[in-house]
Amino acid sequence: MAEVRQTPGTHVVPLRILLAVWGGLLFLTWLTYAASRVDLGSLNLWIAMGIATLKGSLVLLYFMHLRWDKRFYALVFIGTLLFVTLFVGGVLIDTTHYQSQMIPGYAPEMHAK
Amino acid sequence: MSATHGGAGEHHDPHLAHHFETGEQQADSAKLGMWIFLATELLFFSGLFCAYAAYRANHPEIFIWSDQFLDKTLGGLNTAILICSSLTMAWAVRAAQLGKRRLLAVLLTATMVFAVAFLGVKGIEYNTKWKHGLLWGKYYHPHVEAAAEHGAEPAPAAPPAASGKAPADSSEIPPSAVGPAGLAKHPRGPISDIPETAPKNVQIFFSIYFIMTGLHGIHVIAGIIVIGWLLRRTLGGEFGDGYATPVDNVGLYWHLVDIIWIFLFPLLYLIR
Amino acid sequence: MATLLHCALLALAAAPGTPGLLMPKEASTVAPEVDHLFYMVLGISAFFFLLVVGIMIYFVVRYRYREGVPAQKTATHNTALEVTWTVIPLTLALIIFAYGFKGFIDIVTPPANAYEVLVTAQKWSWQFTYPNGYVDKDLHVPVNTPVRLVMQSQDVIHSFYVPAFRVKRDVVPGRYNKAWFQATTPGEYQLFCAEYCGTGHSTMLAKVIVHRPGGFEKWLADASNLLKTMSPVDAGHHLYEVRGCKQCHSIDGSGKTGPTFKGMFGHKVVLSTGQTITADEDYVRQSILDPQAKVVAGFEPVMPTFQGRLSDQDITSIIQYLKSLSGSSQGGKEK
């Protein structure tokens, strides 16, 4: 597994790019806030997640230099996300399928007081 | 490569540890280590996202109902604050790389100020929840009178409490948690399908809310501490001249803390 | 040593049905299927174990170090060989999976007409509630009849385990876990708690008694007859405790969801219709069987009917018990 040897030393990100990303992030924050005020049913969740993913990617690519850095770091990050997906996905598959056996609202100690 | 091999003390670069051949090898090692550390952080938080997803998928009504008690304005403000801190942090890395120590010190200070502001806003939110008894798990005891002043705008008068008597309890199935009868829902916005009475087990939402934001808050505090440590080293004249690895790595950590919040904000505050 | 044991066990596998050296006696419909798979996997395992260890011992003896005999150069890799010893175990593994999955489906899928018993687990005892409301600490079942268990826990996780039936299922608080089996041989079998639950975990045992045809019904009728062992008043009190009356009706005069039983019998009560009647035997009997007919003023009509869940004899016992709470004479006439 030979690593990709890129430019030695670290990449200095131009201030212009930093500021542009910052502006973009603030705009997207406003956008996701605004989108949440429009009732689109279950679509709201996916819009919010889509915007969050976009924002996260901007931070990763520019603030965290991933765009210019060794590709192995990106591999580490994406690989990790795959394992997170595996974990959350595996748990979701099971919990959604056994819900019918749960006693709805069971919580005997919550109303003991 | 082999020229510097064979013992400590031969290196001229004070930042180069004895077991590395070159500064680049050392910086790369540190950075790779940092990225792997970020991977562990992601998986650490993944447990909470997983708990969130499991309850959210199976009991959406809890989340939709509870959402009204979170202040979207304060949440949005905090998002903006963290984004600003990320900018100053990224800029700080640039300053360190370019050897501008004064600018670096200023930017690190700014990052810390933003971080403290974030915690301040968080504190205001926590305090409101505390006053209204909207706490986690077994401490979830919402007060009717407090609810009237909850939120950014005054809520309409609380509807009458649900029938005073506890429901019949003759079966083997224990009764559900009694919802916080009388809490007012947020009156704003076009979303109108929030039910009048609380669904069962709302306390789970607040458990998840507090544990997620709490753990994130602890990471912010840790961030303030390490940025403070960077600031001390900066004032001691340490960074620059091609040596910016610690600033770079702390920056990576700080941005990850930001990214986690970027996801927490819509998941907790903007859920629909 | 283990090799020899393996061989010995394989030989024993040939006689299923009787308690072997490895598996307990088969006493349910799924047991032979499970055991078949068990012995099949045992055979495959034994084969591979003997293969691996046999080759190892052969090499160790054949190629042991000898003065002046160096190791020979052989190929350092052989893709065909690698593929072979990847694909063959994989195929066998998939076959085992398929059998295991099929058997599992049978273990968890009860027939539609199964007899249902409610199982309650708590530290550290089992309770089995039969459809007529009778509760026992052991599980009695008819032979050759599918029995479905609806299980819940009062405290921590327990696990219902009957080795002879090859059935195991955790009993988890907050949910109804189900299990089923069909016993094939009358007799007495051991039931264990298999999920660690604290101090008394290893004593949280019970028996499963499989009755001969017709024997179960007789046992249940007998066991449910409280009057064999206690007076009608005591029987009534027992029913009050275990059949859920207690949840809504106090016996100390305090108000609950339903009216208190203290001093009720033989006295006037005002109904929600405004009518006033005397709480006599007929009124009590009717209120048990058709609770919504005459509801006492100030209470919601929420009581479920006990039609078919309490026998005539039970109701009479309860009436006797209510009488005792009102200080009425004990000599109430039996109907």
Add this chain to the structure above:
Amino acid sequence: MSSVTPPGAGAAAAVAVGGDSYLSHDKGLRSWIFTLDHKRIGIMYLVAILTSFFLGGVFALLVRTELWTPGRTIVSADTYNKLFTLHGAVMIFLVLIPSIPASIGNFVLPLMLGAKDVALPRLNLASFHLYVVGAIFLLAAILTGGVDTGWTFYTPYSVTTGTSVILTTLGAFILGFSSIFTGLNFIVTIHKMRPKGMTFFRMPLMLWSLYATAVIQVLATPVLGITLLLLIAERTLGIGIFNPALGGDPLLFQHFFWFYSHPAVYIMILPAMGIESELISVFSRKHIFGYKFIAYSSIAIAVFGFLVWGHHMFVSGQSGLANMIFSLLTFSVAIPSAVKIFNWLATMYKGSIHFDTPMLYALAFIFLFAIGGLTGLFLGALATDVHLHDTYFVVAHFHYTMFGGTVIAFLGGLHYWWPKFFGRKYSERWGKIAALLIFVGFNLTFFTQFVMGSHGMPRRYYNYLPQFTPYHQASTIGSYILALGFFVMAGYLAHSLVKGERAPANPWGAATLEWQTSSPPPYYNFDHEMTAGDPYDLDTVRFVSPAEGWVPRTEGATS
């Protein structure tokens, strides 16, 4: 491979007995506790792990003694419950997880790379310090009355019991970070510190398996961290996420727990397989067979290991769909292990097999791990698992893999690298006697448990049906024989430290780089830069004498 330069030829032959070594480089307790030297940290880990192993072993012997008769033999039910919990917690968190990577791995990983240290020495030391802090927490839990949840901490039992759950979980939480730091360090070291000539596919297989282990440590352990943190919050704050009494879901806890704890068994077994690859090759005097397949199978095990956690929940109320998926995937993880075993056998083919103590452990490993692995088939198959779940069959199965696999390989590795660690030889004769005692004692202890388990003897039982008495007594006798084996070992190893013969640089004739420096190695490991060749080309060394060991062949040497 063919006529590659014998790595580091020449210089290593000069064994500087009594010269500068990492053992004598600095003196005093502080020079150990705060050392950044990977070798000293490895040795400190070794001492700590062996101490913990002794502690866990005492708990095990007490458990086995209590089970001599049904009902009370020596202790009460509550004490028994604490004993098996502590045995499990100590053996897993303090012994098995760190065993090979943190002690042997720490010592040999940089040496195998021809490097001076791991990439992040301070983090390495922090890992050890965290280990000590975690161990202190576990000790505190023991001293404050122990803990009785079982090492699995299942909710809601762990939320309701009155024992020291918080101290134990905090200890395990801290030990988790210790493990993460080791793994992180190893990944970075392998990526950044490889010497000239060592591509990924020129690494000793030990490094491949340590790399695969490190990947699991880094990816799985954080989930344990958050799980234990939530459990602590459950007990202190009552958050209710895992507690049904507050509206939570106990199965969610099991998912969380096993998402770590199943991959964790591969943290334990993968390094053992790495040692196995080294031992089989060296003591058969053969190039390892199927290098790439063994290397890939390590990675496959690491990845598949994450896909099978649900097989611990087949009877818990997990949905049928999940049961099916997890059962299917469970069988996939059996294949890479089988591939490794076949490759080891093929390596021995036409070799010249030496029966030194490490090789005895290597052969015992194949025998025991084969049983451990094959009995996993019974548990992976759904229908048979329903019957065998939570019985002694499971107990026997995981002891065959964890003890018969990990501990046996750990002992093999310990004996193999012992001369490198301390520059001393131990008594071969006593070594073989101990190995035999351990092998016999182990099989007697645990094979009987397979029989009990398939008969339906549930695990974690203080009291048992009289019919199981003979099996339990045989098992207990076996455990005493096992203990005797360890006492013999402690004796001759202690003797070796004081009076052992001086060991040469390369006593076994291995070709990996750690044998090309003196035994014990100097503080900076190597006196010149190392170049790596084929780690399994055993023709690069030749035998001189028992005192001088093996030296590089000089013909054809170029550097």
